[in-house]
Amino acid sequence: MRTLLWFRGKDLRVHDHAALHAAARESRELVPVFVLSTKYFGPGARELAPHRVQFLLASLRELAAELAARGSQLQIVRGPAARAIPELAQRLKVDRVLVSAAYEPEARARDERIAGALKVPFVRYRGELLIDPHVVRTGAGGVFKVYTPFARAVREGLKDLQLYDAPSQLPPLPAGLKLRTAPLPELQNPNPKIILGGERAGRERLKRFLDGPVDVYPSERNRMDHEGTSRLGADLHFGTLSARSVWCALADKSDISAEARERFSAELLWREFAHYTLWNRPTVLDEPFRPEFKGFPWQRDAAGFEAWWRGTTGYPIIDASARQLLETGFVHNRARMISASFLAKHQLINYQHGEVHYFQYLTDGDLAQNNLGWQWSAGCGCDAQPYFRVFNPITQGQRFDPEGDYVRRYVPELAELPARYIHAPWTAPASVLERAGVRLGKSYPRPIVDHAEARKRFLLVASEHLKSGASVHP
């Protein structure tokens, strides 16, 4: 049996890899392949999601080493995959092509084409999810649209998980294999602030989290000034950790509170819910999940949008999150929610602009999760927060960055302000501002919108739109 194992950028690991495990067990010869997509590595694509490209390349380099250590050799070829994989399969005379299943709409469509073009079986093994989305159904056989019952159903289906060991040895390449392989692209200037890619780093992050912050996760995870979150987003996206292995590691950890276990597993289930929703409703990529939000009167506000993404809105917590993203490729989850709410509700700017921006810069950027997060924040998503919940960027800052250290770190021009004023510098007495070296409107902007007014405006606009049934009778 000669097997082509196609790694696809969401399964860059050797542990708990169903397709790799099967390939190792059942093949005499094995050709592991990674296809450089034209989208990210073709001409002119250099600036697309640079942080994810960096993480991807680091992970690929390590995967290649792990495969080499097991007697195999990762082959890098140029895309597009829909052409490269059938060609390769034919030229190498493989008996089958194995992959980890894909769930995103484009990838599913591509896989259908490839499966049709191949003359040999195209076998899809378990992919990046905890559980196959098509088996998760309501009692009536429908699709879950609310998180809580969805989570309950998935938890029920995840008892007694079995993980796959990393193969200790892999079948060799076919003797005399001649492949025109591409070199793994080198990063010109790797950004040291981007989280380190690769399976080893991922496993270390998981261990560090489970040995430490997970126990106080229920409260600490909200603290923007602390390192209380798992930081596993990119690992779960690129598959340097399998979601199932994280689930099991958490379940096996006996010395933490039940509440902590429940709280963190709930985050894994939110991730699952996002992928499940996209799988069932691919149109969420183009339009709101809730049809009554179609035609929502978002405003064109180029200057406002630029202030939002550059971090010059005059609201320190918003600006800190914007700059954290540009600087580090990451934003604390609570800061994401506050900022998304601000863009959609305070600024009345279409959440899709924010969605695109986050997707460009987040190292953990994931199509399904990013979309769910933005629609949830804007109030138009699957089990979204109701439209009338509007975060107050000042009180959220005071509550979850009480000393202002998060703001100080990313908005250095406010670093000398006392905690009492750091989330609302315009309320500080002139003497305090002067002592802190802050000149409002010069060294740091005044708020571009007034919170109370913006909140009222959004509530008015949203309630008018929703009760008018604008989407039903356009």
Added chain:
DNA sequence: TGAAATGTTGGGGCG
């Protein structure tokens, strides 16, 4: 995985 407005309660100051 809100915030603000509105309502209720109860302790204490004071005439």
Added chain:
DNA sequence: ACGCCCCAACATTTC
């Protein structure tokens, strides 16, 4: 001692 008012603290409702 008593009723009245104030208001902080908490609860409920509304957006």
